[in-house]
Amino acid sequence: MRIEEDKLRDYLKSKGLKFTPERQLILKEVFSIHRHFEVDDLFIRMRRRDNRISRSTLYRTLRLLVECGLLREVLFEERHSHYEHILGHEHHDHLLCLGCGQVIEFSNSSIEKLQSKVCGEYKFQPQGHRLQITGYCRKCR
């Protein structure tokens, strides 16, 4: 059926973990959101659908989804985690509007190339990066 479910099943199996109904429900809900979300967003959405999953399970499952490469954690100006899909989305970075909170995604391969070059200079082996530009969007400035 869905690619993301296969990916999760494979990951779980490879680690000797179980594919539970809770994990399936969370996965489904996560992939029905098509923008950035935080844990509490997810919790409330699931409650509305009467899927009474505990917060502990949400936290534990989100960690799994990050580990298996389905989700990415993104840090905005707030002190708690935000997540976004990786599957089917090319890598991108964010413009974060301090006025309206809007998040604009962008990607720029020249910047990525320069980053590789910098890493080379420091003999640093990159594993990932975050680039976030804060400021004001067209409407807010």
Add this chain to the structure above:
Amino acid sequence: MRIEEDKLRDYLKSKGLKFTPERQLILKEVFSIHRHFEVDDLFIRMRRRDNRISRSTLYRTLRLLVECGLLREVLFEERHSHYEHILGHEHHDHLLCLGCGQVIEFSNSSIEKLQSKVCGEYKFQPQGHRLQITGYCRKCR
């Protein structure tokens, strides 16, 4: 006397706030640290010197120092804040080693230029940015 003290005094005066002995001590301690630090580092250092400043005051004062442009908050992989000096340091970004936790600073004006270009494309007025590359340093890879 010191530029940073003048800057803080000016900022406080402009906001109708007061230059207290506590704020002076914190400022002094902050500028005696020449690397990234977190709130508790600062707290412990001050205790060692018998400057018994409460954590509340530290938190409140650090916020002021960020507001007046003396400090910058940097987010590493941990969930609490780290700070670094702005004054007298040109803007830079970070390579963060997941092995030993080492933080390498770098700056690259070509990346900055490309960022400006991206902002232009989105009619986004940048105010600041964070670029953090995680991976493994020469020793750890």
Add this chain to the structure above:
DNA sequence: ATCCAATTGCAACTAAAACTCAATAGCAAC
């Protein structure tokens, strides 16, 4: 069908940071 390790939900816990409030102290005006 059996069995064992993984999972769940709940409650208790933790860490970082923010808030509350009574006592104190800058500092501007006199």
Add this chain to the structure above:
DNA sequence: GTTGCTATTGAGTTTTAGTTGCAATTGGAT
């Protein structure tokens, strides 16, 4: 220098975000 108003402080309490321990439950390999 004194006064008075407002900002500030520290101690303790609260909030927020997330983690952990544990007893009961369950997935899934055999």
